Amino acid sequence: xxxxxxxxxxxxxxxxxxxxxxxxxxxxxxxxxxxxxxxxxxxxxxxxxxxxxxxxxxxxxxxxxxxxxxxxxxxxxxxxxxxxxxxxxxxxxxxxxxxxxxxxxxxxxxxxxxxxxxxxxxxx
Amino acid sequence: xxxxxxxxxxxxxxxxxxxxxxxxxxxxxxxxxxxxxxxxxxxxxxxxxxxxxxxxxxxxxxxxxxxxxxxxxxxxxxxxxxxxxxxxxxxxxxxxxxxxxxxxxxxxxxxxxxxxxxxxxxxxxxxxxxxxxxxxxxxxxxxxxxxxxxxxxxxxxxxxxxxxxxxxxxxxxxxxxxxxxxxxxxxxxxxxxxxxxxxxxxxxxxxxxxxxxxxxxxxxxxxxxxxxxxxxxxxxxxxxxxxxxxxxxxxxxxxxxxx
Numbered sequence: 001x002x003x004x005x006x007x008x009x010x011x012x013x014x015x016x017x018x019x020x021x022x023x024x025x026x027x028x029x030x031x032x033x034x035x036x037x038x039x040x041x042x043x044x045x046x047x048x049x050x051x052x053x054x055x056x057x058x059x060x061x062x063x064x065x066x067x068x069x070x071x072x073x074x075x076x077x078x079x080x081x082x083x084x085x086x087x088x089x090x091x092x093x094x095x096x097x098x099x100x101x102x103x104x105x106x107x108x109x110x111x112x113x114x115x116x117x118x119x120x121x122x123x124x
Numbered sequence: 125x126x127x128x129x130x131x132x133x134x135x136x137x138x139x140x141x142x143x144x145x146x147x148x149x150x151x152x153x154x155x156x157x158x159x160x161x162x163x164x165x166x167x168x169x170x171x172x173x174x175x176x177x178x179x180x181x182x183x184x185x186x187x188x189x190x191x192x193x194x195x196x197x198x199x200x201x202x203x204x205x206x207x208x209x210x211x212x213x214x215x216x217x218x219x220x221x222x223x224x225x226x227x228x229x230x231x232x233x234x235x236x237x238x239x240x241x242x243x244x245x246x247x248x249x250x251x252x253x254x255x256x257x258x259x260x261x262x263x264x265x266x267x268x269x270x271x272x273x274x275x276x277x278x279x280x281x282x283x284x285x286x287x288x289x290x291x292x293x294x295x296x297x298x299x300x301x302x303x304x305x306x307x308x309x310x311x312x313x314x315x316x317x318x319x320x321x322x323x324x325x326x327x328x329x330x331x332x333x334x335x336x337x338x339x340x341x342x343x344x345x346x347x348x349x350x351x352x353x354x355x356x357x358x359x360x361x362x363x364x365x366x367x368x369x370x371x372x373x374x375x376x377x378x379x380x381x382x383x
Contacts (some may be wrong), residue, residue, distance in 0.1 A: 003200050003236070011175075025205060027309040032204055048249065058320055059280060095201065112351065122197035 007122050008035040011064075011097070017105030017116045019080065022098045023122075026051045032095070049097055050084060072112065079103050085115045087122070096097055138215045138244050141222050153228035157218025157267060160245075168243050169234035171210035175297045176307040179206045179232075184304060203235035209306040211243050212250050217241055230345035250308055257312065258319035262326045264311050268294050269288040269324040286313050287322065 004023050012018040012035045020036030022043045029048035037043035057070060059089060073094040075082040098114055101108075137143060142154060142161065149166035159173030172178070179202050254261075268290040273279070279287060289302050302312040315322045 003196055004204075005236070007197060012133075028250065028306070030205075030249075031210060032201055044245075045250075048253075062280060063278065075136075079275065081153070122195065 004033040005035070006034050007118050009044055010121070011099060011114065011118050012036045015099065015101070016107055016112050017102040018111075019102055020046075021100070023100055024049045024051065025056065026054045026094045026096055037100075039041040043098070043100075046082075046100070047098060048081075050096075054086065054094070054096060056085060065121050072115070074108075075102070081106055081108060081111070083108075083111060083115065085112075085119065126174040137246055138247050139222065140151070141224070142215070142240050142244070145224060150226065151229075152226040153223055153230075154212050154214075154222055154224050156222045157220055158216045159214025161211060161365070162228070162234075163213055163240075164229070164234065164237060167237035167239055168207065168211065170232060171214055172230075173210040173213035173307075175213040176206065176210040176303050177304060178210075179203050179214050180288045181301065181304050182306065185301055200235060201264070204238070205306060207235055207238065208243065208246055209308050212247050214237055215243075215247050215342035220288070254311060254315055258315040258325070260318065260325050260328060260342075262328045263296070263314055263318045265295055265297075268299060268314055271322055271324055277322070279317065279320070283313055283317055283322075286310065288324065312378060314373075351374045 006054075007022045008023060009059075017113045018036065020034065020038070020041050020043050022031045022034040024031050024047040028049040031047035033064040034047070037046075041077040053073065054070070057073060061070070063069065069088070070086050072086065073084040080103055083099040083101065085097045085099070087096060091104075097118065099111065099115060101111055139156075141156075145152075145154060146166040148288075152162075154161040154163065158175060159171060161168055162170040162172075182202055182205070247361055254264075263344075268286075269292050270287045270290050285303065286299055289299055294302060295311045296314045297307050298309040299305075303310070313315050314323060318325045
């Protein structure tokens with residue numbers, strides 16, 4: 001039952017190694033809320049850019065005829081993990097949670113679990 | 125989304141009056157040609173536009189639960205999305221000067237207030253996004269006319285629903301209301317479909333010299349634009365009517381020289 005800012009704040013404080021998080025509307029690419037980030041990681045730019053990642057994957061699945069949903073997308077960089085978790089909204093407009101993690105400090109399995117909990121908190 | 129970062133992001137301003145009112149920490153309603161922005165202490169708490177469906181339409185149109193049964197998070201997301209959607213259209217350049225009614229408050233419960241700079245930054249980003257997809261603003265207001273798909277060409281689920289609702293009369297805004305979707309999202313889908321050739325692109329009603337022959341038959345206000353030729357931008361018509369054969373030959377020779 002948290003609001004978006006509180007849920008994102010929770011994401012960045014509870015999840016070890018979190019560098020920043022954003023809640024993103026993936027049709028428009030708008031960040032509905034951001035927490036963390038900074039000059040090294042502009043979360044509004046990351047939000048807009050990652051909508052293309054999600055759209056490409058959704059489209060590929062449709063082309064392949066895979067009748068399934070994307071739970072999350074993991075992008076592994078040299079020093080960071082970027083985790084995209086699609087939210088199951090009932091409407092036509094998809095949302096995703098975007099989380100950037102420090103690879104050295106993060107526990108990926110825990111981070112995924114926490115993201116799932118935050119989604120439940122948002123009651124999407 | 126810090127205000128300082130947004131301010132440094134660009135020098136373009138969508139509404140000097142909005143920024144001035146934000147600086148004054150004004151409370152009231154900014155009435156513009158295409159919609160109204162409500163401010164409390166200089167921050168935007170609500171926006172309305174006849175183009176953009178309100179939260180109630182968005183919630184029921186998407187087949188979702190009535191507002192009473194929504195979680196706080198989902199309600200906030202919906203209201204915030206509707207605010208940015210209406211603000212995008214309210215801030216569209218109008219022909220008349222904007223007015224400000226001091227003290228006016230919206231009838232609805234306000235959402236999390238957002239800063240004028242955030243709304244400006246997002247509005248500019250959306251304009252750029254539309255133009256990067258397909259730089260023909262004429263598709264935004266013309267009736268959406270589906271075109272046959274090329275062999276093997278497909279559209280996504282959401283776009284297919286949009287194409288099915290496009291009856292040749294509804295504009296993108298009309299489709300947004302019919303489908304219960306944000307108007308900007310619908311515009312973006314229509315531009316993507318136009319770029320893919322799945323809906324027609326009407327000629328731009330440009331101020332430059334008129335095309336040498338009429339590209340469309342424009343009906344009286346409110347009526348759909350009937351296409352008499354394949355939809356293309358007006359400048360294509362200008363060129364097509366006067367093919368410079370010598371130029372085309374030089375172009376061909378140059379291309380051949382490179383291949």
